Amino acid sequence: MTVDVSTFVGPYPFRHLPDPSPGGLLRQMDRLGIDHAWVGHLPSAFYRDPAPGTEELLRLVAPHRDRLLPVPAVHPGLPRWEDDLRAAADAGAPAVRVYPGQQALSPAGPEMVALVAAAAGHRLPVLLTVKLEDLRQRHPLDTAPDLPPSGVRALARLEAGARLLVTHADRGFVEEVHFGLTPDEARRVLWEISWIWGPPEDHLALVLETVGVERFTFGTGMPLRLPDGAVAKLDLLAPAAADRARLTGANLQRWRE
Amino acid sequence: MLIDVHAHFHTERSSRPDWRDLNQRRLTAGRQMGITAHVASILGSYGARSPVYFPSQDDIRHANDALAALCAEHRGLVYGYCVVNPNYTDHAVREIESRVAAGFVGVKLAASRRADDRLLDPIADTARQCGVPILHHIWQHRRRDWPGQEASDAVEFVALARRHPGTKFILAHLGGGGDWQHSLRVLRGVVNVWVDLSGSGLDCGMLEAAVAAVGVERLLWGADITLDTGLAKLRYLESILPPNEVAAVRHGNAEAVFPPGAFR
Numbered sequence: 223m224t225v226d227v228s229t230f231v232g233p234y235p236f237r238h239l240p241d242p243s244p245g246g247l248l249r250q251m252d253r254l255g256i257d258h259a260w261v262g263h264l265p266s267a268f269y270r271d272p273a274p275g276t277e278e279l280l281r282l283v284a285p286h287r288d289r290l291l292p293v294p295a296v297h298p299g300l301p302r303w304e305d306d307l308r309a310a311a312d313a314g315a316p317a318v319r320v321y322p323g324q325q326a327l328s329p330a331g332p333e334m335v336a337l338v339a340a341a342a343g344h345r346l347p348v349l350l351t352v353k354l355e356d357l358r359q360r361h362p363l364d365t366a367p368d369l370p371p372s373g374v375r376a377l378a379r380l381e382a383g384a385r386l387l388v389t390h391a392d393r394g395f396v397e398e399v400h401f402g403l404t405p406d407e408a409r410r411v412l413w414e415i416s417w418i419w420g421p422p423e424d425h426l427a428l429v430l431e432t433v434g435v436e437r438f439t440f441g442t443g444m445p446l447r448l449p450d451g452a453v454a455k456l457d458l459l460a461p462a463a464a465d466r467a468r469l470t471g472a473n474l475q476r477w478r479e
Numbered sequence: 480m481l482i483d484v485h486a487h488f489h490t491e492r493s494s495r496p497d498w499r500d501l502n503q504r505r506l507t508a509g510r511q512m513g514i515t516a517h518v519a520s521i522l523g524s525y526g527a528r529s530p531v532y533f534p535s536q537d538d539i540r541h542a543n544d545a546l547a548a549l550c551a552e553h554r555g556l557v558y559g560y561c562v563v564n565p566n567y568t569d570h571a572v573r574e575i576e577s578r579v580a581a582g583f584v585g586v587k588l589a590a591s592r593r594a595d596d597r598l599l600d601p602i603a604d605t606a607r608q609c610g611v612p613i614l615h616h617i618w619q620h621r622r623r624d625w626p627g628q629e630a631s632d633a634v635e636f637v638a639l640a641r642r643h644p645g646t647k648f649i650l651a652h653l654g655g656g657g658d659w660q661h662s663l664r665v666l667r668g669v670v671n672v673w674v675d676l677s678g679s680g681l682d683c684g685m686l687e688a689a690v691a692a693v694g695v696e697r698l699l700w701g702a703d704i705t706l707d708t709g710l711a712k713l714r715y716l717e718s719i720l721p722p723n724e725v726a727a728v729r730h731g732n733a734e735a736v737f738p739p740g741a742f743r
Contacts, residue, residue, distance in 0.1 A: 240684045359657050362622075420705065448683055458511060
């Protein structure tokens, strides 16, 4: 059972995407044997208020709820954002997304702290995206900063119930956060693998060994990035079959329990 | 066959103690992926004794010597690009002539001098005379100067290619960061430039756009620093192109760009 925790539907404002529809997502998932996906609504990252984006997300994935699970965005700087969080929980979302860079929030400021605490109250992980695109290729108007490791460290230290799923982080980011946390704090963080280099540098193999295989899970970044990347990393890694099962879904399931 | 037109190896001068393992890991993963030819360069001492993109003559000589030794050790698997720094013009021309005579199959230009600078003309002429292509490091749409390199973008690169229509050029790592859409616009209709698909970038739409802009016949498969992203792009191409076109990208186009019989 392979679960992709990093997917989106909807267009991207800074680059044309060939097919950001649920149908396009499902076609790629079928091609690569991905069973389920956690799906965000890409334009919501840039909306002043993501709530209408959530409505659209729920409508788009509704016919495919057996495979596509909606992960709505919440903007904790808005009035009554708690209603959006509650609505996400009521809609059966496995997590909520927040984009401090795009939403101009301090990565570990009071709004983010409040969101992580409230999400913990709903037993919902908060999904953080380090970057949507490589800094070197950004549109001139795309000035949102990457999520900094210091922000993740600060949020992970908040409380025992906090759960942070961090996507699109590279090796250095993972290490800087993981080894800056106590073991209890580090267990609150799960890392998605799509931006961690494979061979010959073998960053993924290294962090699986040093940080621990249980701290990682599968994701692709579709439809911004080719999903083949994450699958190729696993194929070249050739982990023991049990480890592959952990990386593609079992770690995620255990971490959420 | 699978030809990686953009590979790198390291030497004891590289600023990394794991250089031997790193070389071995490239060969091991390459075997796993089915790579039959690594066309490689060694960028001087990778900053240990002179800057990566501004290698000294001594570092260049050492790097090209080390690559020649690797080619000999892995004959039929590792092939060499002659690294040069165009600021040392006479040295660069001599290096190209002697290394190609000894079996190297291409020239690697990094970012020691802007691609449209006239100082590159003797390099391009020598490559043409020797019958080898030039792989040129490119920053896809350079909107400013970046530290550590005098990077060129496709506009500057194509200026060089147009001055030397008899020389074959390879635009390096379309997926290596930067705005690949900008580069593809520049490359339309420039028939002596091929596109190397390497780089860690895996943007959806990039491969389709490359096919549309320059045609399958001018695409070359490569990996550069990350073999996993190279494999990903290859697999994706297999899902959108017919087998004969995939074969062209895997090896056929490279066989046409490099000297005849280079990969036998």
